[in-house]
Amino acid sequence: MPLACTLTVIDPRADWLARLPAARNLRTITHENPADLIPTLPANAFVLCMTKGHSTDRPVLQRALAERTFPYLGAIGSAAKATILRQELVAHGLTPERAAQFFCPIGEDFGSNHPHEIALSIAAQLLKLRDTLTPRLPGSVSSTAVS
Secondary structure, rough: OOOOEEEEEEOOOOOHHOOOOOOOOEEEEEEEOOOHHHHHOOOEEEEEEOOOOOHHHHHHHHHHHHHHOOOOEEOOOOHHHHHHHHHHHHHOOHHHHHHHHEEEOOOOOOOOOOOOHHHHHHHHHHHHHHHHHHHOOOOOOOOOOEE
């Protein structure tokens, strides 16, 4: 059973996006500055920032936190990276309270650093949150669209 969601991947590297497998619920967008597209995302989007590092994560997080409130906003990385990102966000004008409103590290803590297990832990966290946001009848299968 496929997940009832649409995955949109935004990246400046067209060659990298071309390597992703084709799927009905996968949309790719080549854009030099992914932060520019924050205003175009649906209000119910779960936003995950998985860029090349702090310098490319910060503008995406900055714009998302300054302009929008998403049900989920997260950046892949360690607790140390989260501290640095939050300091940079404050230095660029966000309040400390607003700069704290994103997940990092992302995913459920399974105690593993293996890439496949990290991916599963992130999916588990997103599904768990989706199901807390969408009340379900006992025994029903959730079909809420999450972008």
